[in-house]
Amino acid sequence: MEELKRSVAREALKFIEDDMIVGLGTGSTTAYFIEYLGKLIMEEELEDVYGVPTSYQARLLALENGVPVVGLDEVDAIDIAVDGADEVDPYLNLIKGRGAALTMEKIIEYRAGTFLVLVDESKLVERLGQKVPVPIEVIPAAWRAIAEEIEVFNATAELRMASKKDGPVVTDNGNFILDARFHRIDDPLDLEIELNNIPGVVENGIFADIADIVLVGTREGVKRLER
Numbered sequence: 001m002e003e004l005k006r007s008v009a010r011e012a013l014k015f016i017e018d019d020m021i022v023g024l025g026t027g028s029t030t031a032y033f034i035e036y037l038g039k040l041i042m043e044e045e046l047e048d049v050y051g052v053p054t055s056y057q058a059r060l061l062a063l064e065n066g067v068p069v070v071g072l073d074e075v076d077a078i079d080i081a082v083d084g085a086d087e088v089d090p091y092l093n094l095i096k097g098r099g100a101a102l103t104m105e106k107i108i109e110y111r112a113g114t115f116l117v118l119v120d121e122s123k124l125v126e127r128l129g130q131k132v133p134v135p136i137e138v139i140p141a142a143w144r145a146i147a148e149e150i151e152v153f154n155a156t157a158e159l160r161m162a163s164k165k166d167g168p169v170v171t172d173n174g175n176f177i178l179d180a181r182f183h184r185i186d187d188p189l190d191l192e193i194e195l196n197n198i199p200g201v202v203e204n205g206i207f208a209d210i211a212d213i214v215l216v217g218t219r220e221g222v223k224r225l226e227r
């Protein structure tokens with residue numbers, strides 16, 4: 001599995017050119033990409049490339065590997081964003097947010113000229129929600145109310161608990177995460193919009209209609225899916 005992640009990360013480097021502003025995703029697959037990107041920059045094979053991190057994890061990795069970072073508010077545009085995903089459906093709709101970084105990821109990826117997604121083949125599903133819940137970032141005071149309110153969508157929600165801290169996971173933005181399991185997601189775009197209409201919801205992990213290209217690491221090589 002790690003080799004599949006490495007192979008898509010290596011393939012993603014082909015999309016990066018001099019003078020690009022690159023959105024840096026979060027997670028184990030993108031971590032390889034940031035590492036390899038740093039190597040090319042350090043070896044001066046790429047010049048004037050800057051990364052816009054989607055999380056503290058991406059920022060730390062970029063700094064560690066020699067990728068210069070800038071904030072979203074310091075750039076005019078993002079040429080390309082590169083990130084992993086937890087599920088990809090046949091229309092390239094995604095579920096993201098296992099790493100609780102979904103809000104900044106969506107802010108940056110929505111605005112990128114190209115949004116390139118890196119996954120291994122285990123992430124491909126027929127329908128979103130088949131394997132993983134939909135993460136929802138919420139304002140802490142509203143978590144219980146929202147957990148009850150999303151029952152109208154035929155879903156159950158659980159507050160995500162931390163493993164190396166007592167109590168709930170707290171996101172980079174100081175919020176909580178609800179993991180919501182839906183009976184069946186028929187229209188991802190509609191659900192994405194509906195969830196964000198609930199007061200107290202900051203963002204949710206459905207990324208409908210924004211991925212441009214998905215690179216899939218398979219045992220037979222890297223496959224490219226495009227909308």
Ligand SMILES: O=C[C@H](O)[C@H](O)[C@H](O)COP(=O)(O)O
Nearest residue numbers: 027028029084097099100101
């Ligand atoms: O918040 C985390 C992100 O959405 C990740 O990009 C996603 O969970 C994929 O991570 P990984 O590449 O580790 O499977």
